[in-house]
Amino acid sequence: xxxxxxxxxxxESWMAERLRCSYLLALVVAVLLAACSRTAPPPRExxxxxxxxxxxxxxxxxxxxxxISLVEAVxxxxxxxxxxxxxxxxxxxxxxxxxxxxxxxxxxxxxxxGLGLEGWLGDLITAAGSGAPVVELAEGLQTIPEExxxxxxxxxxxxxxxxxxxxxxxxxxxxxxxxxxxxxxEYVRRxxxxxxxxxxxxxxxxxxxxxxxxxxxxxxxxxxxGQVQRIPPARRxxxxxxxAFPYFAEHYGLELVGVIVLSPxxxxxxxxxxxxxxxxxxxxxxxxxxxxxxxxxxxxxLARETGVKVLELYSDTPPTGEDxxxxxxxxxxxxxxxxx
Ligand SMILES: [Zn+2]
Numbered sequence: 001x002x003x004x005x006x007x008x009x010x011x012e013s014w015m016a017e018r019l020r021c022s023y024l025l026a027l028v029v030a031v032l033l034a035a036c037s038r039t040a041p042p043p044r045e046x047x048x049x050x051x052x053x054x055x056x057x058x059x060x061x062x063x064x065x066x067x068i069s070l071v072e073a074v075x076x077x078x079x080x081x082x083x084x085x086x087x088x089x090x091x092x093x094x095x096x097x098x099x100x101x102x103x104x105x106x107x108x109x110x111x112x113x114g115l116g117l118e119g120w121l122g123d124l125i126t127a128a129g130s131g132a133p134v135v136e137l138a139e140g141l142q143t144i145p146e147e148x149x150x151x152x153x154x155x156x157x158x159x160x161x162x163x164x165x166x167x168x169x170x171x172x173x174x175x176x177x178x179x180x181x182x183x184x185x186e187y188v189r190r191x192x193x194x195x196x197x198x199x200x201x202x203x204x205x206x207x208x209x210x211x212x213x214x215x216x217x218x219x220x221x222x223x224x225x226g227q228v229q230r231i232p233p234a235r236r237x238x239x240x241x242x243x244a245f246p247y248f249a250e251h252y253g254l255e256l257v258g259v260i261v262l263s264p265x266x267x268x269x270x271x272x273x274x275x276x277x278x279x280x281x282x283x284x285x286x287x288x289x290x291x292x293x294x295x296x297x298x299x300x301x302l303a304r305e306t307g308v309k310v311l312e313l314y315s316d317t318p319p320t321g322e323d324x325x326x327x328x329x330x331x332x333x334x335x336x337x338x339x340x
Pocket of ligand 1: 244
């Protein structure tokens with residue numbers, strides 16, 4: 001065997017491709033097996049009391065847990081909703097399972113965020129052979145570009161910065177639009193429109209429910225704007241775990257000073273952490289915010305270094321028992337508690 005011909009790097013990526021193909025093949029097989037053997041519907045965990053007409057319910061699959069309550073608010077008893085990403089799991093680094101392929105194969109409509117947030121989903125829908133329409137809730141909406149927050153040339157002249165290597169592994173524009181209530185309202189409208197298209201008999205229900213939930217979001221938002229006014233303007237500074245809150249910050253007049261993890265799944269370097277510590281001190285940031293789906297150790301280290309408070313924010317999964325509005329209320333309460 002001619003050793004000189006070996007190219008370890010190329011070989012590695014070839015192996016990765018092989019593994020990827022085997023994985024997809026396994027998914028396809030799982031879907032076919034499921035389709036062939038399915039004589040009785042799989043057991044459902046959710047609300048047996050409201051499923052006498054289970055066969056007639058619109059089967060909805062969403063990508064993230066936070067979208068479940070938006071669809072349920074619009075669909076009521078006419079829909080049965082499940083999320084591909086389980087509660088409390090980071091959607092950026094999620095690895096889909098054969099169970100997800102089966103859920104997609106059985107779906108009547110699929111709601112995803114888009115903008116590259118569900119990068120793992122593309123192959124899965126094809127592999128599942130799902131004929132359901134896939135609705136991208138953020139499609140065509142005005143986005144904020146993804147940018148590095150700490151270590152910008154203005155604040156650290158002459159130093160090397162992480163700017164060049166910043167990749168959030170999202171697509172064009174930051175994808176977390178739903179954390180701005182105005183965009184959440186747009187999501188609700190799109191959900192109502194799409195449910196109407198797959199279930200025209202429920203049109204008036206969907207429209208009525210959507211208008212009611214939009215009014216609830218607006219009432220929440222008016223309250224939230226009043227709450228933010230309690231924070232002195234100089235303290236309206238946000239440092240979050242990952243880059244999920246630029247729309248939230250802009251909507252409520254907060255300055256997004258920095259993020260702890262520039263790219264989900266990649267730990268910051270000691271140098272990046274040191275820059276963030278400097279920034280928190282220079283800017284007098286009163287608190288930093290973790291997210292429950294991520295390891296809190298980094299934030300705790302930062303808090304020890306800087307003496308600031310640590311509180312939680314929610315982006316992809318509402319706290320147990322809360323819907324979208326409840327999650328947003330919790331976010332606003334924590335921001336006010338941390339910064340005022
Ligand atoms: Zn994210």
